[in-house]
Amino acid sequence: MNVYLPIAEISINIYLLLTLGLSIGFLSGLFGIGGGFIASPLLILAGVPATIAVGTTTIQVFASSSTGAINHLQKKNVDFQMVTILIIGGFIGTLIGVYTLKAVNSSGLVENYLYIFYATILSLTALFILSESAKENAKKRKGKFKLHDHSWIHGLPLKIKFRKSKLYISIFAPLIIGFFIGILTGFTGIGGGFILVPCMIYILGMKTVSVIGTSLFNITIVSLISVFLQVFINHNLDFILAIILIVSSSLGAAIASRFIEKIKVDVLKVAFGFLILIIASLLIYELVRTPIYLQTIDIL
Amino acid sequence: MKKYLIIFLFFLTLSESNGSSFSLDKYEINIKTNFLGEEIVIFGEKSPEHDLIIILEGKRQAIRLNEKIKKKILWTNKSTQYRNIPNFFAIFSLPEKSLNELFLIKEIKKNHHLLSNSSQELYKIRQSLKQKSLYFEKKLIKGDENLFFSRFEIPDNINSGLIDIYFYKVIDNKVIDVDKKILKIKKKGLIQKIELMLYKNSLLYVFILVLFAILFSLMSNYTLRKK
Numbered sequence: 001m002n003v004y005l006p007i008a009e010i011s012i013n014i015y016l017l018l019t020l021g022l023s024i025g026f027l028s029g030l031f032g033i034g035g036g037f038i039a040s041p042l043l044i045l046a047g048v049p050a051t052i053a054v055g056t057t058t059i060q061v062f063a064s065s066s067t068g069a070i071n072h073l074q075k076k077n078v079d080f081q082m083v084t085i086l087i088i089g090g091f092i093g094t095l096i097g098v099y100t101l102k103a104v105n106s107s108g109l110v111e112n113y114l115y116i117f118y119a120t121i122l123s124l125t126a127l128f129i130l131s132e133s134a135k136e137n138a139k140k141r142k143g144k145f146k147l148h149d150h151s152w153i154h155g156l157p158l159k160i161k162f163r164k165s166k167l168y169i170s171i172f173a174p175l176i177i178g179f180f181i182g183i184l185t186g187f188t189g190i191g192g193g194f195i196l197v198p199c200m201i202y203i204l205g206m207k208t209v210s211v212i213g214t215s216l217f218n219i220t221i222v223s224l225i226s227v228f229l230q231v232f233i234n235h236n237l238d239f240i241l242a243i244i245l246i247v248s249s250s251l252g253a254a255i256a257s258r259f260i261e262k263i264k265v266d267v268l269k270v271a272f273g274f275l276i277l278i279i280a281s282l283l284i285y286e287l288v289r290t291p292i293y294l295q296t297i298d299i300l
Numbered sequence: 301m302k303k304y305l306i307i308f309l310f311f312l313t314l315s316e317s318n319g320s321s322f323s324l325d326k327y328e329i330n331i332k333t334n335f336l337g338e339e340i341v342i343f344g345e346k347s348p349e350h351d352l353i354i355i356l357e358g359k360r361q362a363i364r365l366n367e368k369i370k371k372k373i374l375w376t377n378k379s380t381q382y383r384n385i386p387n388f389f390a391i392f393s394l395p396e397k398s399l400n401e402l403f404l405i406k407e408i409k410k411n412h413h414l415l416s417n418s419s420q421e422l423y424k425i426r427q428s429l430k431q432k433s434l435y436f437e438k439k440l441i442k443g444d445e446n447l448f449f450s451r452f453e454i455p456d457n458i459n460s461g462l463i464d465i466y467f468y469k470v471i472d473n474k475v476i477d478v479d480k481k482i483l484k485i486k487k488k489g490l491i492q493k494i495e496l497m498l499y500k501n502s503l504l505y506v507f508i509l510v511l512f513a514i515l516f517s518l519m520s521n522y523t524l525r526k527k
Contacts, residue, residue, distance in 0.1 A: 004335040004456065006491040007498060011336050011456040063513035067521045108364045108379025116374075227510065231502050239494045239509065240333065246513050250520040291368045291375055297428035298364040299387050299459060 007238040008052040014244065016046060021245045025064065025252020030259065031272045034061040034191030034219050035249060038275075041118050041283055048241065050110045054101060055236030057189030060245040062223040064253055065191060069220040072213030079164035079214045082206070083221075085171050086196075086214075089178025090185070090222035097186020098229040104187075105234070108298065115283050117188060122280035125194055130273040132202060133266070165206045165214075173204055178218065185226045191219040194276065321345055321479070322354065322467050329454055330488040337433075337456040340483075342440075343449035344467075346394055350476060352440065352448070353397065353405070353468040355412055356483070358388030359461040365425060385425060387459045389414055389435045394448050396439035407475040408468060432457055460487045 002011040020042055028035030036057045043053035072078055104110045156170030177199050181192035196215045200206045206214070231237050263271075322344030329338050346352050363385045366377040389412075391402065402408055403417040416422050429435035433455040440448040467479040487495060497505045 002334075002336050002456070004331065004333050004491065006333075006487070006494045009457060009459065059509050059513055062510065063517045066514055067517040070518070071521075108366050108381075109377050112376045224510065228506055231498065231506050235498055235502075237498075237505075237509070239498070239505070242509055243512065246509075246516055250517045253517075254520045254523075287374050289375075293428075293431055294368045295424050295428045295431075296366045296368075297425065297432065298366065300362040300364060300381070 003240060003244070005048070005052075005238045005241050007236070008049055008241065010047065010049075012047060017241065017244045018248045020046060021060075021248025022252040022255075024060070024245070025249030025254075026256045027252075027275065028064050028249065029253030029256025030263075031268065031275070033193045033272075034065045034223070036061040036185075036188075036190040036192075036223075037118070037122060037194060038279060039245065039249075040189040041115075041279060043241075044111065044114070045282070045286070048238075050114055051101065051105050051234060051236040052238050052241070054114070054187070054189035055230040055234055056238050056241045056245065058185065058223050058226040058230055059237060059242045060249055061185075061189070061191035062220060062227055063246045064249055065193070065216050065219040065223065067250075067253075069213070069216040072216055075213070077210050077213030078217045079162060079206070079210045081160075081162050082165060082174055082204075082210075083214050083217050085174040086178035086181070086218045087221050087225075089175040089180075090182035090218060091225055093179040093182020093184075094186035094222055094226045094229060095182075097183040097188075098226065098233050100183070100187050102234055112287075114188060115287050119280050119283040119287065121184070121190075121195070122276045122283070125198070126273045126276035126280060128198060129194075129269065129276070132198065133269050133273065137266070165204075165210055167205060169204060177203070178222075181218070182222055182225075185222050186229065189226075191223055193219050194272075322481075324465070324481070324483060327482065328484045328486065329458075330486055331458075331460060331491055332489050333491055335456055335491075337458075338454045339451055340454060341449060341451050342392065343447070346440075346442075346446050346448050347469075348446060349471065351397070351470045352392075352394045353402070353408065353470055354392040354440070355408070355466045355468070356388065356390040356463050357386045357412060357414075357466070358434075358463045359459065360384045360386050361459075363387075363425065365421070365428060367424070380421075382421070382425065384413070386412075386414055387434065387461070388454075388463055389426075389429060390452060391415075391437045392440050392450055392452075393437075394440035394442060399437065404473045405468075405470060405475065406473075407478075411466070434458070454485070458485055460485045 001014050003014045004011045024035040024039045027038055039060055040053050040057040043057065044050050104113050154169060156172045158172060159168055159170045161168050177196065181196050184190050184192045193215055196218065197211055200211045200215060227237065322342060325341040342354065362381060362383050364379050364381050366379050368375050369378045402415055409415055414422060414426065426435050433453065438450055438452060440450045442448050463483040463485065465481045465483060468475050469477040
């Protein structure tokens with residue numbers, strides 16, 4: 001059974017979309033992520049135009065992160081000082097990202113850029129997560145464990161105290177991180193949790209207890225900003241596709257919550273790293289394989 | 301059933317006349333949420349003295365032709381924009397004519413610039429439209445007593461707008477008469493409202509989606525999650 005997507009102007013199998021949504025929701029529930037980095041490329045691979053896939057993914061990211069953000073807000077696990085700075089950086093980044101998407105789309109190279117962007121960012125993140133997991137395991141075995149090392153980011157000026165996270169760092173550190181995550185959200189539809197969380201732990205040195213809440217709250221607000229900007233600037237959010245994705249991914253995430261306690265955190269981290277690596281490999285394959293059609297047409 | 305009754309009645313009225321004429325079983329297509337494309341029947345009567353060429357041409361608009369080019373190991377796009385290209389194009393003929401034969405008819409080449417054999421770009425555009433089922437060449441099926449018909453599909457990726465239908469009577473590669481009709485493609489119901497809301501009332505569009513996202517994810521969270 002097919003459903004017509006009014007903004008994408010194509011009809012697509014509803015069961016394919018529901019399966020995609022359920023899988024995205026299940027994986028996002030299992031790994032505690034927004035699922036945008038899976039949703040966006042998979043929708044493009046399923047035949048949804050690239051810009052529509054990016055725009056519509058942002059509302060799915062908002063839906064999947066908002067419930068978690070509310071839960072963490074109730075448990076007071078959100079560092080408001082940190083999240084305010086992240087959102088300021090995120091707002092500027094998202095604005096740039098949305099306009100970049102508009103410019104790249106009009107050049108006709110949006111799929112190339114998105115595939116290269118996704119493949120690069122996902123491969124790097126996967127390698128980072130896997131190497132950090134390996135390092136942590138080695139340190140745990142040796143008996144000395146240090147959460148993060150001091151790097152150049154701790155030498156930046158305008159340092160302030162983040163009471164909730166018990167940190168004394170420059171506001172430029174979260175501002176820069178928020179800015180890059182914002183660009184990512186605006187340009188690719190990704191919430192950026194899979195990059196933000198490692199950055200908060202390994203670069204900023206935040207405590208794990210407030211990392212998830214702060215990250216989810218930031219993703220919720222930045223994806224909400226992105227939803228507004230995508231609709232007003234790019235008109236690339238498909239209503240019907242969004243409803244299908246919201247419903248199926250919310251159900252998938254809820255189902256995943258019944259499995260999550262049965263899986264060890266270490267195993268989950270490694271599995272997450274490999275999952276990202278598999279998606280990156282699929283995208284790289286799309287870039288190197290001989291295309292079925294050597295010419296395609298876009299009606300503007 | 302209704303479609304065939306219309307065709308039957310049309311044939312009955314035509315059997316009295318000697319000229320050539322044509323009709324469609326419908327002149328309006330509504331795009332709704334369950335739109336998967338639509339089949340249309342084109343039918344009419346042909347006088348034995350001349351050949352028939354029917355051309356369906358959609359709205360002319362800007363298009364982008366993306367050509368895949370291999371750079372070292374990566375396949376990338378090389379994009380070129382063109383203006384005034386029909387978003388839908390179909391050719392029917394009786395007796396069946398190849399594209400090379402159509403190129404010989406000056407009036408048709410002049411009226412439908414997509415039908416040019418001099419441009420490699422236009423050939424590529426025709427091929428790309430064909431991949432999306434937005435371009436095809438079909439023969440008209442000859443029935444009894446100079447009657448003809450053919451079925452074709454308006455694909456689900458069609459843009460809303462008007463499709464002009466030209467009915468050419470041709471003798472010795474010269475057009476002796478032309479008739480024109482219009483097929484309307486309209487977005488209707490929920491689809492039309494959604495599109496209008498996105499462009500005219502974007503704030504409400506976002507508000508409804510955001511509200512739905514919050515409510516549905518909260519609802520599924522409270523009802524399905526493990527307590």
